[in-house]
Every structure is written in structure tokens, then in C-alpha cells.
Amino acid sequence: MNCQECEEIISDYVDGALEPGAQTKIEHHLANCEACRAVRDDLLQIVHFSKQLPLHIPTSDLWSRIQTEIEAEQPKTWWARSKARLQNLYGRDFKFSIPQFAAIAAACIIVAAIGVVVWQKNNSQVPQFANAAPADNQLQTKLANDPSFQEFEQTIKQLKESVEQRKDTWGPELRLSFERNMTSIDQSLNDCRQLLSRNPNDETCKELLKNAYSEKVRVLQGFANF
Amino acid sequence: MLRLKDTIERCRGRKLARLLALLACLFYLAIPSPAAIKFDRTYNIKGQAHLTVANINGAITVTAWNRRAIAVSAINEPSAAIAEQVSGDEISLTVKKAMPPGKVSFQIFVPADTDLRLNNYLGRIEVRGVRGDVSIKSYDSEVHLIDAAIPSVDVNVTTGSIFFDGDLTGDGPYTLQTLNGDVDVSLPATTSFQLSTRALSEKINLGGFLNSLSSENKAPKSISGTHLKGGPRLSLIAFTGRILLHKK
Ligand SMILES: [Zn+2]
Numbered sequence: 001m002n003c004q005e006c007e008e009i010i011s012d013y014v015d016g017a018l019e020p021g022a023q024t025k026i027e028h029h030l031a032n033c034e035a036c037r038a039v040r041d042d043l044l045q046i047v048h049f050s051k052q053l054p055l056h057i058p059t060s061d062l063w064s065r066i067q068t069e070i071e072a073e074q075p076k077t078w079w080a081r082s083k084a085r086l087q088n089l090y091g092r093d094f095k096f097s098i099p100q101f102a103a104i105a106a107a108c109i110i111v112a113a114i115g116v117v118v119w120q121k122n123n124s125q126v127p128q129f130a131n132a133a134p135a136d137n138q139l140q141t142k143l144a145n146d147p148s149f150q151e152f153e154q155t156i157k158q159l160k161e162s163v164e165q166r167k168d169t170w171g172p173e174l175r176l177s178f179e180r181n182m183t184s185i186d187q188s189l190n191d192c193r194q195l196l197s198r199n200p201n202d203e204t205c206k207e208l209l210k211n212a213y214s215e216k217v218r219v220l221q222g223f224a225n226f
Numbered sequence: 227m228l229r230l231k232d233t234i235e236r237c238r239g240r241k242l243a244r245l246l247a248l249l250a251c252l253f254y255l256a257i258p259s260p261a262a263i264k265f266d267r268t269y270n271i272k273g274q275a276h277l278t279v280a281n282i283n284g285a286i287t288v289t290a291w292n293r294r295a296i297a298v299s300a301i302n303e304p305s306a307a308i309a310e311q312v313s314g315d316e317i318s319l320t321v322k323k324a325m326p327p328g329k330v331s332f333q334i335f336v337p338a339d340t341d342l343r344l345n346n347y348l349g350r351i352e353v354r355g356v357r358g359d360v361s362i363k364s365y366d367s368e369v370h371l372i373d374a375a376i377p378s379v380d381v382n383v384t385t386g387s388i389f390f391d392g393d394l395t396g397d398g399p400y401t402l403q404t405l406n407g408d409v410d411v412s413l414p415a416t417t418s419f420q421l422s423t424r425a426l427s428e429k430i431n432l433g434g435f436l437n438s439l440s441s442e443n444k445a446p447k448s449i450s451g452t453h454l455k456g457g458p459r460l461s462l463i464a465f466t467g468r469i470l471l472h473k474k
Binding site: 208 | 283325326331347350363382403405406407426445466
């Protein structure tokens with residue numbers, strides 16, 4: 001695989017949507033190509049950034065005030081902020097050549113502009129995932145009555161609180177991985193619940209539901225440990 | 227879930243994706259990156275080795291060789307330090323937790339009879355030619371067990387496929403579970419085992435073993451039965467993915 005082929009599928013890779021074969025190939029390329037790794041890492045950051053966008057619809061008045069604020073403030077402080085961030089990251093002072101400086105400046109401005117576009121686009125739409133599908137009440141009650149699942153839910157709730165407090169320190173790649181894992185588990189849990197609501201005597205489903213619950217606890221414990 | 231592709235397509239299609247990629251390169255090249263650190267160790271082994279590796283982000287590759295020594299070569303980002311603990315033939319390597327955690331990739335050579343315990347959060351795991359007990363726990367990892375004639379195995383990942391190509395040489399148990407990925411197992415036709423499979427996706431393909439298995443239970447989501455004389459328990463669990471069994 002060359003860089004161009006890598007670029008073609010890298011967004012699918014970041015989405016976790018590649019077939020195992022293609023994934024192996026791109027991982028092999030990424031292991032050997034610093035430039036493509038950088039692209040991947042930045043895409044991961046962008047994904048994370050877009051996920052964290054608030055689901056409020058700003059009025060046009062509010063938006064123009066924010067824009068004025070950004071325009072007024074950004075030239076004064078962005079350099080100081082970036083430098084402090086770099087020093088934080090690597091614990092040393094940097095000196096940049098003029099081309100490097102120009103590249104950073106250009107990149108910062110364009111990334112900021114794209115951020116604004118993404119932000120605007122997202123906020124101009126009605127949120128599609130604000131409400132999860134209504135749960136099966138009967139099954140919920142049944143699960144709540146089952147002492148082992150109640151215990152799972154309780155443990156999961158506690159671990160989630162602890163994870164939420166630490167999330168910001170993980171860095172984009174691990175945060176994305178955590179979210180991917182949680183999505184996998186929640187999908188499996190939902191599938192099990194749905195199948196069980198149709199056939200409450202499905203013993204395999206019951207066992208798989210228990211496995212999925214255990215897995216959720218395992219993942220949350222692992223990530224709460226950071 | 228808001229996905230990257232949707233985000234990009236909603237904005238400007240592939241042109242924006244290209245622009246982003248270009249920008250990211252520009253950004254990356256503009257920042258002087260600190261050099262990676264190399265961790266190299268060789269531990270001489272007298273009896274049977276037990277190796278534990280706890281990584282966070284990065285690949286772990288373990289390969290069996292003929293020497294009575296464990297050789298570890300890791301490339302880590304400066305923010306990721308590796309703690310080592312050696313007590314006789316028991317060796318434990320742990321990537322210290324930092325904020326944010328740095329990447330470390332391990333390349334390890336071990337005597338074939340080494341017992342392995344590999345823990346990770348994110349990154350491919352490959353074990354080749356090992357004859358000891360293997361335990362692998364990870365969250366986001368594709369796992370490859372190649373030429374694995376091992377007495378027992380326990381692999382548990384949340385996201386990622388598990389590939390096992392080898393033989394069952396002990397009492398087991400042999401347990402492979404992933405929530406999002408395939409469980410793909412290749413065994414010699416002459417191997418005896420007690421099979422239990424569960425796939426929420428109902429995608430279970432026992433290949434050549436289907437006919438030689440005396441079935442105890444055959445449902446869409448679960449097939450179990452005895453192969454030849456029975457013996458060690460082989461338990462395969464998948465959710466969204468498939469369970470695939472191949473005769474070698
Ligand atoms: Zn490349």
C-alpha cells in the first residue's frame with residue numbers, strides 16, 4: 001500500500017469500518033509511514049472534536065458575537081497558547097524556523113476555520129441521536145429484579161462516573177478506542193435485550209447478555225484505572 | 227453516533243477530507259517531534275519462563291525461538307516508560323500510565339515453553355510458535371495466535387478479530403471471545419475436543435468439523451458437541467462477528 005491508497009481508506013479505518021484484510025494492510029503501512037500516521041492522529045482528533053460539539057442551536061446573534069470575540073482575541077493569544085501547550089507536552093522550549101512558523105500559522109488558521117464550518121454545520125441540524133430508542137419496559141423491570149443484572153447496572157454507573165472524570169487526559173486515540181468499545185458493547189447489549197424480549201426463554205441470549213455486561217464492566221474498570 | 231465520514235461528507239465531501247489530510251501533514255511536519263526511545267533487554271532463562279506484558283497503546287509481537295532467553299525490544303514514545311520486574315524466570319514488563327499514555331510497540335522473543343500473559347488496551351497482538359499457556363486480555367486488538375500448540379488459552383477482546391491456528395495439546399480450557407469481530411480457528415482434523423460455540427449473529431460455520439462432530443445441541447446461535455474422543459473444552463464466543471472453524 002502506498003500513501004495515496006492509504007489516504008483513500010484512512011477515514012474508514014478511523015471509523016473502524018474496514019474489512020480485516022484491508023485493516024491489516026493499512027496498519028502495516030501506518031507502522032512504517034510517519035506522514036500517514038500523522039494524518040490518522042489528526043483525523044482521530046477531528047472525530048473526537050466533532051463528537052464533543054454541543055447539541056445546541058445558537059441564534060445568529062449569538063454566533064456573530066462569538067465570531068467577533070474570536071477575531072478580536074485570536075491574534076493576541078494563539079501563539080502563547082500553542083507554545084505553552086507544546087512546552088507542556090514535551091517539557092522543553094522550541095525554536096521554529098521561519099518556514100515552520102509559517103506552516104504552523106497557516107495550519108492553525110485553516111484548522112480553526114474548518115472547525116468553525118464543522119461547528120456551524122452540526123449546530124444547524126436537529127440532533128439525531130439525542131434520544132435513544134425507548135427501552136423495553138417489561139424487560140427492564142425483569143432485569144432490575146434479577147439481582148445479578150442490577151448489580152451490573154450499579155457497578156457500571158459507578159465506573160462510568162469515574163471514567164468521565166479521567167477521559168480528557170487519555171489523548172484522542174485512546175478516547176476514540178474507548179468509545180468504539182462502548183459502542184460495540186452497547187450494540188451487543190441492545191441486540192441481546194431485543195432478542196430476549198421476543199423470546200424470554202432463549203438461554204444462549206441470556207448467557208451472551210451476561211457476557212456483554214461483564215465485558216462492559218471489564219472495559220470500564222480498565223479505563224477507570226488510568 | 228456521529229461518524230467521521232458523515233461529518234466530512236456533510237461539509238464538503240472528499241475535497242475537504244483531502245484538505246484535512248494535507249493540513250494534518252503540514253501541522254505534523256511543523257512540530258519538531260521528540261525522538262523515540264528504545265528499550266532493549268535480554269533475560270536468561272533457567273527453567274520455564276513466565277512473561278507478563280502490560281501495554282496500553284501499541285502492538286505486541288511474541289515469537290518463539292531456540293535460545294533459553296527472552297529478548298525484548300520495544301520502541302516507545304518518551305512519555306511512555308516501561309517498568310520491569312524480574313524474579314528468577316518470572317518477568318513482568320509494564321508500561322507506566324501517563325497522561326496521555328504514550329505508544330509502545332513490543333517485539334519479543336521467548337523460549338517456546340514460556341507461559342504468556344499479555345494485557346493491552348489498543349494494538350495488534352501476535353503470538354507465534356509458543357507452546358506454553360497463553361492469556362490475552364485487551365479491549366481494541368486484533369489477535370493472531372499462529373503455530374500455537376498450547377495447553378490452554380484464554381483470549382478476551384472487546385473489539386477485534388481473533389485468529390487461532392495451531393493445536394490443542396493440553397487439558398484446556400481454550401476460550402476465545404470477542405464482542406466485535408470474528409473468531410477464526412484452524413485445527414488438525416485429528417484433534418479431539420469438546421466444542422461450545424455461541425454467536426449472537428447466528429453466523430457459525432464449522433467447516434469440515436460439522437460432519438465429524440457428534441452434536442449435542444444445534445441452534446442458530448449456539449452449536450455444541452464432541453469431536454472424536456472429546457476432551458479439552460473449546461469455547462468460542464462472538465457477538466456481531468462470525469465463528470469460523472477450519473480443518474487443517
Ligand atoms: Zn503513507
